[in-house]
Structures are given as C-alpha cells and as structure tokens.
Amino acid sequence: MKRQRYAALSLAMAAAGLTSPTWAQSATGVVQNTSAHANYDSVKANTREIVNPLPAPDTTRVQAQTSNAVSNVTPGFSPGSDPVASGVNTRAFGSFGIPYTSTRVQLGGSNQTSAVGASYLSSTYPYRAIGKLFINGGHCSASLIRRSVIVTAAHCIQNFGSGTGGLFGGWVFVPGHYGPAGATLPQREPYGRWTWRALNRPVTWMNGTDPGSGAARNNDVAVIILNKNASNQFIGDLTGWLGYGWNNYSFVSSPKTGNLKVAATSTLGYPGLMDFGQIMQRADGPSYLTTVGAAAQIWQGNNFTGGSSGGPWIVNFVSFNPVLSGGAAIGAAPNRAVVGVTSWGSADPNAIKDNYSSRFGQNPQYPNAAYGVYGAGNIGALLQQVCNLRVTPGGVTYAQAGYCN
Template sequence: MIDREFVRVALFGLCTAFLSALATTPVAAQMASPDRPVQRSTMSAADLDRIAATARPRQPSRAALPGVMSAQAPMIAPAESGEAPRATAGFAGVPVRSMVDEREYRAMVEAATAARDGAATTQSDGISAQNYGQNFQDTIYHYSDRLVSPRPYYAPERSVGLLLFQAQDTNWYICTATLIQRAIILTAGHCVYEGGTGNDTGWNLQGYFIPAYSATDGSATGTNQPYGRCDIDRWFTTNDWYNTGALNGGYDVGLATCGRLHDARWSANNNRFPGGRAGYLGFCYQNCRWNYQFLTQLGYPSNYYAAGEMTVSQHLEVSGQPDPYNPGWVGLDYIFGSGMRGGSSGGPHIANLGEIVDSATDPGQFPDRNTIFAVTSWGYGLGNSSGTEIKIQGASPLSGVANANNFVDLFNAACRRSRAHFGTWTCDLLVP
C-alpha cells in the first residue's frame, strides 16, 4: 500500500530542490536560432551578386540611436574588473600563392606594388587622412578612412567579408562579419536577430558569408568571390540583445556557424571550411572593455564604394566616458569618430592589425596581434552651432559591460554546433 504522506513529503522535497537549483542557475548569456532547416534559395554566384547590389545596409532605426538620449539622466558606466584582456590566437590561413596560378599571382603583386607607388607619388609622405571629422582633428572624433588596396587577398584582412542575409521581413540586407574559427563568424547582434523581439520570430531566414568580397574584382572569370562563399547554418546572439535590443549597452554582438565554401573563383577553396583557407582572427572574450583603445575598424559601408569594397578606419576609441558634445550622455560601448555608415555593422575592431617584428623589451599592455575587441553597432552624425557634423559610431565590446555578455558561453554555444555538424576539429571550446 502506498504511503501517501511519504509521497507528499518526497515530492515536496524534490520540488524544493528543483526550485533551489533554478534560483542558483545563472541566466542564459546567449540565444540560438531554432535547430531547423534554414530557408535557403538556390542561387548562383551571379544571382548573389545581383542581390548584393540591391541589398540594404542593416542598421538599427535612428529613433533608437544613443543620440536621442541626451535629454535623459546620465548613465553611469559600471566599473570594469581592471584585469588584463583574455584572448585567443588567430590563424593566418593558406598562402595565396598556393591557390592561384603563377600568372595571376604575379599580376596581383604588380597591382599591389602599383597601388603603393601611386599613393607615394600623390602624397608627400605616403600617409594622410582620407576623411575626418571636420574641425575635430584634435578630439577623439578624428579618424582616417581609406580603401583596402589593392584588394583583401591576404591575411589578416581576408578573414573579414560581406554578410548577405534575408531578415524576417523577407528583405535582403548586408553587414560585415569576420571569421574567428574555421566555421564560426562574428558580427553584430542586429545582423542576426531583430533585437528586442524576445521570441523566435526575430531570426534571419537565411544568409551567406563571402570572405574578402570585392565587387570590382572580376579577374578573368567575372566572379568577385576568390574564396567562394559559405551558407549560414545557425545564428546566435546575447540574451540581452534578444530580449531588449538596447544600443549602447555592450549587447549588440552576434555569431553564426557557416558551412563549407563553394563557387570560389580559386577552385582550390571549394569544399573547404572558410577559416581553414582565409584564416581567422583572434578575439577577446573577457575584460574587453577599456577606457582607451587604439583600434582598426574594417567594414563594407554603403556610403563608400556602395558597400562593394572593404574600408579601413583607424582611431582612438573610448568607453565609459561622457560625450562632451552630448551633455549627460555616457558611452557604455566604445565610441569613436568614423565616416562609415550602414553596411559597416558587425565589422571588427582589431588591436595591432598586421604583422610586425618588435625588439622592444616592453612590448606594451596588449602586444597580441590581430585581436578583435568589439564589433560596429550604431552610428549617427551630431550637428553643432558651427554647422559642421561630428561623425560618431559605437562598437559593442565582445564581453559586454563588466563581462555581462558572458562571451565564453556565447562562443561555446556556436562551437558546440560547429563540432557537432562540421567536425570536432573545427573549433576548441573556451575555458572560463
């Protein structure tokens, strides 16, 4: 005979233990799109080119930009841990010379040499600011933008590319994304999910990543995808972007898993994982937000070259600082001057871009090369009494404010997907 009192007490104990476990379980730091087949259209490289030419740059609505917050009470930036950034190492990829025939390789080298020589003859010192915040050269809003020339064939720039996707409204959009593992790309949260929706209706329907995209790079075959493209398998974003869609909070970060390359002009890339060919960049995953950082931004902004070519911008970026031209407002993201606009969203902000041999005994606070600290999130132009405009963008630090994004869990969710669907060797899980 069943002892009902025993059962009642036992159930009560189980329920209490279950509720206690829930209370001590941390809130999820990442959200993933449903594990279902992605709605993907069958299209050729030429079809994709036509879509890319008419796709809209993806950006948050202007009403949501931080510039409208000037009349509100000041926001106080939570204190950071003060600990050094924790970051992964990148991978340079396969040498270009092994992918193309000798004739095309020589042509590429000649084009690169001519571009450098041309720059040196037209500029007194070979370096100048191509565009800058007018009359703001002595502030943090000063910047220098230029075309990546001749084209992003080589590491580390070739790890960055164009993200072409169809959102829930069925329209096609463009953003910028970066390889951070063999089959994982990094971009902005608003490039993978309609922030603040809080349910599964906000995820993109389908997408493609084209590393080292160049609209004018037709070469002999007419295709502008030397490394090909990969189909997006699944989307990921932070819990706070999923639920709130708030800008200037460090939340606007997204990831995606991406399959094998196809339709590559250099056929040796086909059926290979993109990060194994074009390489991938290292990334910060803890303590990524600092008061001051000199970073290099890469992207495909629609206002430069109609988003057809990669643009590079270099600038000092600040966070947790009040904006002197927008009283009462504090930047929780990195803020900086930039001429880039829509289409640059999701682009990487990289510490120590490129390679250098440094014999100094003190290499600096963060000497690691080619490490992503943030992704482009929002931007606006702020007019003033003199009629000029301060051009400002914001970038979400990968770890969020005070590590609130728990980027380790976010990356590991994408890595588990990559390991399960593409092979355990495609990425290594992060250890907190």
C-alpha cells in the same frame, strides 16, 4: 532599418518565388539551419543595403568611463590563425574630438582593372578573414574569429526585440569581397561563398530586454557557424582567422589621456555610402570606453554608415611583426584581436562622425569570467552555446567536428 521595411521586402521575395532557408528555432537564441544551403543567387539579385539604426548620440547620456563595466575583470585574448605565416586619406574627427583616418582597402596607385592590383590587398591575410555578409534584402559585415565561425552584429540577425520568429535569414559570407562594376568572379569571391549552418544571438537582444538606450545596447553581438565548401574544407583553413579579446583587451588609461581608457583601433567593413558598399574600407584611430544609458560601449571617430554593421573593431591590426633588436620590445597586450563589432553611429556621414560598439566581455547578462575555452562574457557564452550544438541529432558537436577550433 525599420521592421516594416524588411517585412515588405520579404513579402516581395515570396511573391517572386524566392525562398529562405529553414531553421530549427529555439528560445535560447541558438538556431540550427535544417536546409541544405541558402539560395545565394536570389539573395544577391535582391540585395540592398541594410540601413542600421544610427541616431546621433544623446550627449546628456554619454559619459567617458574610466573603469570596466564589471568590477575585478581581467582582459583576455584568444589567438587567431594565419595559414601563410587611391588617393589621399580622409582625416576628420567626431563630436568627441576623436581623430581618425579612413581609406579604401586597396594598394595605392594600383591598376583599377587588374585583379592582382585592385583587389589584391583585400584578398591577403589578415584582410581576407573579413568579408561581406549578404542577407535577405541587404548586407552587413563580419569577420572570422574561429575556424568556421564569424562574428557580426545581432541586428544583422534580427531587429531588437523581434522575438523568436524575427530572423532575417539567407546569410552568406564572402571573405575579401571586392565587387565594383566590372569586377571578375575571382575578385568578387576570392575564397568563394560560405552559407550559414548555425547561429547564436543574445536572448536579451531577441526579447528586447538588453540594457541600454536607443540603438546602444550591451550585447549587439552574434556568431554564425559556416558550412564547409563543396570540397569539404573549412573556411579558416583557406583564409585564416582573427584572434579576439574580451574585457577591454589592449585598452589602457594614462594621465596623458585624461585617465580615459583608450586603445588604437582599426575598424573594417563595407559601408554603403563608401564605394557603394562594394569595396572593403578601413578606419584607424583611438577608441574610448564609454556608457550610453546602461550599455557599456566602445566609442570612436568614424565616417562608416549602414552596411558596415558587424564589421570588426581590431586592436593591434598588424600584417606582420618586424624583427626587433637592441632591446626593443613590442609592449603589453600586443596581440591582434577583435574586441567589438560596429553597432551604431550617426545616420548622417557629414554630421557627427562617430561609431559605437558593444564591448566583448563580462556584463550583468553574461557575468562569467570563462565560458569553457571560449573566453569571458558575451562573446564566450555565445560561442560556447553554438559550438556545443550537435552537427546532427545524436552526433558530435560542432566543437568536436572541428568547426570551432
């Protein structure tokens, strides 16, 4: 999305008397919301899809990578929490020959008019930890990775290099959203709507110095703390949350894959050109580590488009593990974990069917192997910084108040 397009939308909203929430801005990239709640109904009424910067990849700058972006790193994982322990799939492949399968998140053969049938699957765990992120003038996708913290793409917070005053505003998260024409309120908002309270995005994204080439950048990642609901509940206590991993968790190289590091990945979100961005979609297939310019990326076959940005890339996306017997074992690195979020890809869904993600983990901008209890690299640093903010001046931090469990 070009900045002038968004600015024109914002001016139109101001002329109509619609307001955005107020925030306390910081040059560190951490932002605290100082207003009560975003005006969700106004945001929803003026929603249109954010079209992400999705140029075709420059194949002269893309090489398969067989090593970690930072030497001597160890893959890591943070566990999540589960409170309660149509048609033929599309198959295709991208320019790198990466096969994938994409499908609507819906039970096959279910009654389209039934809340129990049509929207049932997206309202169950782990799908319900994923949702639609409404923004002033558009939408992205996001997922819950701690009790009251979602992860999305940095470009869903502001355009690259737009500075401290470039925030979009109006973030409202709706987990398990199912919103085609005729959908009931319980289908559209099975677990309610959740307004933003604080957020953090990389300073290098904000000031435009993040390494990379074109749309591909090292740190297109952001985290948002959500308010409690009117019943004083945390969102994660209702939906559960996903685990997340860093430093290429669950990726493995083998002579059988040409010594490329590969993982089986499920990507979820609300792409605008699939069911008009109103129903959660899922794509499954192998993903590879690669570099674009100086940016460490994950690369997969995928036909998602604008609106899917910020949606999770998940390894080991299982709903429930089977009981194994006879000496059978799951294998190494078996935990379900978000390892990246949708960042960019082809703008033409009928041409190059590829998507990319910035990797969670250590890189030159976030070199530490541990940022407190939150993990390594960019994801750990962003979480540590926002969770150490004070809920109120002089009060406890968000971590101490339970938001970041």
